[in-house]
Amino acid sequence: MVANKMFFNMIFKNIFVRMNKTLIILLSIVVGAAIISSFSSIYFDISVKMSKELRAYGANFFIGKHDINSKDNIYISDYKKALSYIDKEKLVGASPLIYGMVRLDLGNAVLGGIDFKQAKKINPFWQIEGSWINVAFDKNNCMIGKTLAKNMELKVGSKVTVKSLKTNFNKKLTVKGIIDSGQAEDNQIFVNFDFAGEILDTKDTFNFAMLSVMYDGDSINTLAKQINKNVPDLKAKPIRKVSSSEGKILNKIKGLMAIIALMILVITTLCVSTTLISSVAERSREIGLQKAIGAKNSDITKQFLVENAIVTTIGIIIGLIVGYFLAQLMGKAVFGSSIEMRIQVIPITFIISFCASMIAALLPIKKVLQILPANVLRGE
Amino acid sequence: MSDKKNVLKIKNLVKSFGDVKALDNINLEINEGEWVAIMGPSGSGKTTLINILSLMDDISEGEFTLAGDDASSLSEEEKVVFRREKIGLIFQQFHLIPYLSAVENVMLAQYYHSVTDEEEAKKVLTKVGLGHRLEHLPSQLSGGEQQRVCIARALINEPEVLLADEPTGNLDEENEKIVLSIFKDLHKEGKTIILITHNPELGKHADKVLMLKHGKVDKG
Numbered sequence: 075m076v077a078n079k080m081f082f083n084m085i086f087k088n089i090f091v092r093m094n095k096t097l098i099i100l101l102s103i104v105v106g107a108a109i110i111s112s113f114s115s116i117y118f119d120i121s122v123k124m125s126k127e128l129r130a131y132g133a134n135f136f137i138g139k140h141d142i143n144s145k146d147n148i149y150i151s152d153y154k155k156a157l158s159y160i161d162k163e164k165l166v167g168a169s170p171l172i173y174g175m176v177r178l179d180l181g182n183a184v185l186g187g188i189d190f191k192q193a194k195k196i197n198p199f200w201q202i203e204g205s206w207i208n209v210a211f212d213k214n215n216c217m218i219g220k221t222l223a224k225n226m227e228l229k230v231g232s233k234v235t236v237k238s239l240k241t242n243f244n245k246k247l248t249v250k251g252i253i254d255s256g257q258a259e260d261n262q263i264f265v266n267f268d269f270a271g272e273i274l275d276t277k278d279t280f281n282f283a284m285l286s287v288m289y290d291g292d293s294i295n296t297l298a299k300q301i302n303k304n305v306p307d308l309k310a311k312p313i314r315k316v317s318s319s320e321g322k323i324l325n326k327i328k329g330l331m332a333i334i335a336l337m338i339l340v341i342t343t344l345c346v347s348t349t350l351i352s353s354v355a356e357r358s359r360e361i362g363l364q365k366a367i368g369a370k371n372s373d374i375t376k377q378f379l380v381e382n383a384i385v386t387t388i389g390i391i392i393g394l395i396v397g398y399f400l401a402q403l404m405g406k407a408v409f410g411s412s413i414e415m416r417i418q419v420i421p422i423t424f425i426i427s428f429c430a431s432m433i434a435a436l437l438p439i440k441k442v443l444q445i446l447p448a449n450v451l452r453g454e
Numbered sequence: 455m456s457d458k459k460n461v462l463k464i465k466n467l468v469k470s471f472g473d474v475k476a477l478d479n480i481n482l483e484i485n486e487g488e489w490v491a492i493m494g495p496s497g498s499g500k501t502t503l504i505n506i507l508s509l510m511d512d513i514s515e516g517e518f519t520l521a522g523d524d525a526s527s528l529s530e531e532e533k534v535v536f537r538r539e540k541i542g543l544i545f546q547q548f549h550l551i552p553y554l555s556a557v558e559n560v561m562l563a564q565y566y567h568s569v570t571d572e573e574e575a576k577k578v579l580t581k582v583g584l585g586h587r588l589e590h591l592p593s594q595l596s597g598g599e600q601q602r603v604c605i606a607r608a609l610i611n612e613p614e615v616l617l618a619d620e621p622t623g624n625l626d627e628e629n630e631k632i633v634l635s636i637f638k639d640l641h642k643e644g645k646t647i648i649l650i651t652h653n654p655e656l657g658k659h660a661d662k663v664l665m666l667k668h669g670k671v672d673k674g
Binding site for chain 1 (some may be wrong): 511535538543547552561567570
């Protein structure tokens with residue numbers, strides 16, 4: 075106990091007496107730990123953040139029939155069963171679609187039945203003139219694609235007669251909104267899904283469904299396999315173009331972050347190492363004396379390691395706090411939202427920073443062991 | 455023949471640095487309680503000899519027995535243990551840790567030896583006349599006071615041999631007298647003292663003087 079008091083007395087006095095060098099080491103560790111903690115926080119949060127961001131580019135998951143050319147529709151009950159395999163928190167939006175030909179005032183057109191509330195979430199990039207259809211029981215309004223509206227000379231508020239080719243449905247609907255999607259939807263007319271079932275006589279069936287889900291890389295493939303296994307009448311698959319680019323972007327960003335973190339870690343290690351080497355040079359006479367009066371190499375090594383461990387631990391604690399704020403700053407700047415600090419960031423930051431700092435101490439300790447008391451006490 | 459215990463014995467000792475013999479055929483026998491002065495001009499091999507005697511350097515040839523043990527066969531680790539158990543070192547430049555107080559500097563030797571005892575450290579400092587300067591840092595002490603802290607540090611573990619390298623080399627006349635009187639007291643108490651010095655006054659009080667010249671014993 076008394077010996078420990080002397081040991082720590084020496085350590086703390088040494089730390090304070092060489093405050094400049096201590097601060098350089100501390101600052102290096104703070105920077106290293108802050109980068110590691112902020113990057114690892116972002117690393118763990120980036121999948122969710124990126125998925126949310128990329129969901130703005132449309133659906134990334136498809137549920138349809140096995141044979142795309144088959145004229146048989148598939149049942150909405152199967153679709154609902156498939157949806158039960160998707161984690162609700164990861165489901166951004168999902169809408170079944172039913173298509174069929176109808177006659178409008180100036181010619182035939184494709185009519186689509188859709189869940190507008192969900193379509194709004196799946197396709198946030200659609201530009202709407204007028205407004206969306208807000209309620210699922212609306213049977214008086216429709217939305218129409220930009221090109222079709224132009225061809226049919228329709229505007230927001232215009233009336234258009236929709237005549238079914240299969241049933242005797244014939245009704246004037248009001249154009250509530252004009253869709254500019256830049257895709258096939260620009261040539262189609264849309265009504266509520268259930269209403270479309272009445273018009274097209276396809277009650278409780280659908281052609282396919284488009285979904286926007288926050289699953290990435292392998293997990294989206296696993297989801298597809300799970301649905302295909304449990305709902306054999308349906309064919310579920312990720313939309314490669316979107317989901318694989320999500321994975322690629324994520325991997326690239328994660329790789330880039332790992333490289334930057336590694337570089338900063340190397341710089342931190344070098345900085346700590348060179349500062350410790352200069353500290354050893356400054357303390358060589360003191361170390362020589364300690365050896366002369368009976369300190370073993372292991373005593374001096376222990377003293378150096380404990381000193382370094384104390385400064386490193388303080389540096390890591392400050393680094394974790396700075397890293398938290400840095401992560402929030404980067405989260406706001408890049409994703410426009412805060413980054414969740416996960417508990418595993420603390421041990422990861424601690425272990426990596428601590429190991430780096432201890433590795434940095436290896437060369438200085440080698441120099442300590444080479445100090446010969448006779449030489450330094452003679453002033454060589 | 456003395457009935458006192460033999461503390462140190464060197465026989466036909468040679469220390470070479472390459473082709474150069476820094477010490478050549480040195481013989482010395484020191485018994486318990488003896489005061490031995492090793493004297494000689496610069497370059498005569500005094501420092502090389504004290505480095506060997508303090509186990510901080512190895513011999514090239516010959517025999518070296520310290521407190522009954524063959525010192526030349528000790529491993530580096532054993533030498534450290536041997537040094538802290540049996541030798542008290544006093545340096546010309548004091549070599550105190552600048553950020554530790556006088557009493558802490560003395561306790562440092564206790565710490566590496568066994569266990570620290572502040573009261574004991576204070577007692578030894580009082581014995582060398584520094585009872586009123588216990589908590590002072592080396593920078594707050596005069597040269598003579600620093601040397602006395604250094605002596606207290608050497609004495610704290612009650613070593614078998616006190617090895618002093620030019621202990622008055624950096625002191626003024628007044629402090630030289632104080633340090634000399636401490637050595638006299640220690641000699642009276644029966645301490646074995648090996649002193650390297652240029653100072654004939656210190657040499658005068660020794661029981662035995664080993665005069666070195668060009669690495670050899672000067673018998674002239």
